[in-house]
Amino acid sequence: xxxxxxxxxxxxxxxxxxxxxxxxxxxxxxxxxxxxxxxxxxxxxxxxxxxxxxxxxxxxxxxxxxxxxxxxxxxxxxxxxxxxxxxxxxxxxxxxxxxxxxxxxxxxxxxxxxxxxxxxxxxxxxxxxxxxxxxxxxxxxxxxxxxxxxxxxx
Amino acid sequence: xxxxxxxxxxxxxxxxxxxxxxxxxxxxxxxxxxxxxxxxxxxxxxxxxxxxxxxxxxxxxxxxxxxxxxxxxxxxxxxxxxxxxxxxxxxxxxxxxxxxxxxxxxxxxxxxxxxxxxxxxxxxxxxxxxxxxxxxxxxxxxxxxxxxxxxxxxxxxxxxxxxxxxxxxxxxxxxxxxxxxxxxxxxxxxxxxxxxxxxxxxxxxxxxxxxxxxxxxxxxxxxxxxxxxxxxxxxxxxxxxxxxxxxxxxxxxxxxxxxxxxxxxxxxxxxxxxxxxxxxxxxxxxxxxxxxxxxxxxxxxxxxxxxxxxxxxxxxxxxxxxxxxxxxxxxx
Numbered sequence: 001x002x003x004x005x006x007x008x009x010x011x012x013x014x015x016x017x018x019x020x021x022x023x024x025x026x027x028x029x030x031x032x033x034x035x036x037x038x039x040x041x042x043x044x045x046x047x048x049x050x051x052x053x054x055x056x057x058x059x060x061x062x063x064x065x066x067x068x069x070x071x072x073x074x075x076x077x078x079x080x081x082x083x084x085x086x087x088x089x090x091x092x093x094x095x096x097x098x099x100x101x102x103x104x105x106x107x108x109x110x111x112x113x114x115x116x117x118x119x120x121x122x123x124x125x126x127x128x129x130x131x132x133x134x135x136x137x138x139x140x141x142x143x144x145x146x147x148x149x150x151x152x153x154x
Numbered sequence: 155x156x157x158x159x160x161x162x163x164x165x166x167x168x169x170x171x172x173x174x175x176x177x178x179x180x181x182x183x184x185x186x187x188x189x190x191x192x193x194x195x196x197x198x199x200x201x202x203x204x205x206x207x208x209x210x211x212x213x214x215x216x217x218x219x220x221x222x223x224x225x226x227x228x229x230x231x232x233x234x235x236x237x238x239x240x241x242x243x244x245x246x247x248x249x250x251x252x253x254x255x256x257x258x259x260x261x262x263x264x265x266x267x268x269x270x271x272x273x274x275x276x277x278x279x280x281x282x283x284x285x286x287x288x289x290x291x292x293x294x295x296x297x298x299x300x301x302x303x304x305x306x307x308x309x310x311x312x313x314x315x316x317x318x319x320x321x322x323x324x325x326x327x328x329x330x331x332x333x334x335x336x337x338x339x340x341x342x343x344x345x346x347x348x349x350x351x352x353x354x355x356x357x358x359x360x361x362x363x364x365x366x367x368x369x370x371x372x373x374x375x376x377x378x379x380x381x382x383x384x385x386x387x388x389x390x391x392x393x394x395x396x397x398x399x400x401x402x403x404x405x406x407x408x409x410x411x412x413x414x415x416x417x418x419x420x421x422x423x424x425x426x427x428x429x430x431x432x433x434x435x436x437x438x439x440x441x442x443x444x445x446x447x448x449x450x451x452x453x454x455x456x457x458x459x460x461x462x463x464x465x466x467x468x469x470x471x472x473x474x475x476x477x478x479x480x481x482x483x484x485x486x
Contacts, residue, residue, distance in 0.1 A: 001208065018248065019205035040238050041303050053275065053305045059235050060306065063208035064250055107301065128387050129300030 008075025044130035096134035232311030270310025328395035337361030
C-alpha cells in the first residue's frame with residue numbers, strides 16, 4: 001500500500017506493508033537518527049515527533065501516519081547549522097555514546113515548543129520515556145535548560 | 155582409594171580443564187542457543203505479522219460495518235501499545251480507531267464524556283480535569299507509562315484490555331463511570347458490570363466502546379489516585395483510587411477501588427462502609443484502611459510477595475484517604 005506522509009517538511013509517497021512499523025519505515029528510508037532499542041516502547045531511542053508530539057515509532061504502525069507530519073532529528077538542524085538544542089547538548093557534554101540523544105532531543109523539542117521555561121521537574125516528566133545508560137541525566141537536563149534560555153534570548 | 159582417584163581424574167578432564175575440542179563444541183552450542191533465543195525474540199516481537207490490510211475509518215458507523223465484513227480476522231487498534239503483551243492469531247486486517255471520531259472530551263449535563271480513542275495525553279491537557287474530583291483523573295492519567303506512550307495509549311484501549319497494572323479501570327470504577335457501547339450490544343454499562351470480567355469479552359466482537367461517561371461532580375466530591383511502583387514509570391504494584399462525597403465534614407458516599415491485587419480492579423466495600431455516614435478523622439481513615447485489606451484476596455505477583463502487598467495496601471489506602479480528606483477541608 002502507498003503512504004502519503006510529510007517527513008521533515010518534505011512530502012513523500014512511500015510503499016509500505018500493512019503491518020509495518022514506523023521505526024522500520026524510517027530507517028529503511030535512511031533516517032538513521034531513529035534508533036532501534038528495546039522495540040517495546042520502553043527506551044525512547046526510536047522517538048520521533050508525530051504531528052509535534054513525541055511517540056515511540058516502534059509502537060506505531062506506519063499506515064497510521066497517512067497524511068500526518070513526522071519530524072526526526074535530521075529535520076531539526078544540519079551539521080553546519082545545528083538546532084539550539086543540538087548545540088546545547090554538545091556544549092553541555094550531554095552526549096556520550098549518543099544512542100539515546102536523537103530521542104532525547106526530540107522529546108526536549110516537544111517540551112520547549114509547549115513550555116519555553118520548564119522547571120527541572122517538568123523536564124524530568126517530559127524525558128521519562130527516554131533512557132540514557134551513560135550520562136546520568138544531569139548534563140541532559142542542563143542542556144535543555146541552556147537551550148530554553150537560548151530560545152528565550154537569555 | 156584408586157576408584158575415587160580415577161573418578162576425580164575423569165572430573166578434572168571433562169569439567170575443569172576442557173580441551174580445545176570441548177571448548178569448540180560448547181561454544182557452538184552456546185552460539186546456537188543464543189541464535190535461537192534472538193530468532194524467537196524477534197519473532198515474538200512482530201505482533202500481527204500476517205496483516206494484509208489496514209483501514210483508517212473516519213466514522214464509528216464505518217468501524218461497525220468493517221467489523222461485520224471482516225469478522226474473525228480483524229483487529230481493532232486503539233493505541234497499539236498492548237500488542238507488546240501478545241496479539242491474537244489469524245488477524246489479517248487492522249481497523250485503526252484513531253480517526254473514527256472517537257477522540258474527544260466533552261462536558262455534558264450528565265458529566266464529562268471521554269471518547270474511546272482519546273489519548274491519555276489529551277486527558278492530561280484538558281482543563282476540565284484540572285480540578286475535577288480533586289484532580290484524581292489527572293493523577294491517574296499521569297501514572298500511566300511515559301510521555302511518548304501517553305501520546306499513544308487511549309482511554310478506551312486502557313479499559314477494553316485490562317492488564318493487572320492498568321490505571322484507568324481503577325479510576326473509573328471508583329468514579330462509578332458508565333461505558334457507552336454501540337453495535338450489536340447498544341447502551342450504557344455501569345463500571346461494576348464492565349469490570350466484572352475482561353471488558354473485551356463483555357462488549358463482544360461486533361460492538362465497540364464509544365465513550366466513557368464520568369459523573370457530574372460538585373467541589374465537595376473529591377478524590378485521589380495513587381500508584382505504588384518501584385520506579386515512577388514502572389508497572390503498578392498497587393493502584394488505589396478514592397472518591398468521597400463530603401458534606402459538612404461528613405462522608406456521605408465513599409467509593410474505593412484498588413488495582414494490581416487481582417486480575418480485574420476491585421471495590422473495597424468494607425472500607426466504604428466504615429467511612430459512609432461518619433465525620434472524617436484520622437482514626438476513621440485508619441479504620442477504613444484496615445477494613446479495606448481484610449477479606450480481600452491478593453493474587454501472587456512475580457515481583458513482590460502477596461504478604462508484601464497485604465502490608466503495603468493499607469498504607470497506600472491511608473495516604474490516599476488523607477489526601478482526599480485534606481482536599482475536602484475548608485469548603486466541605
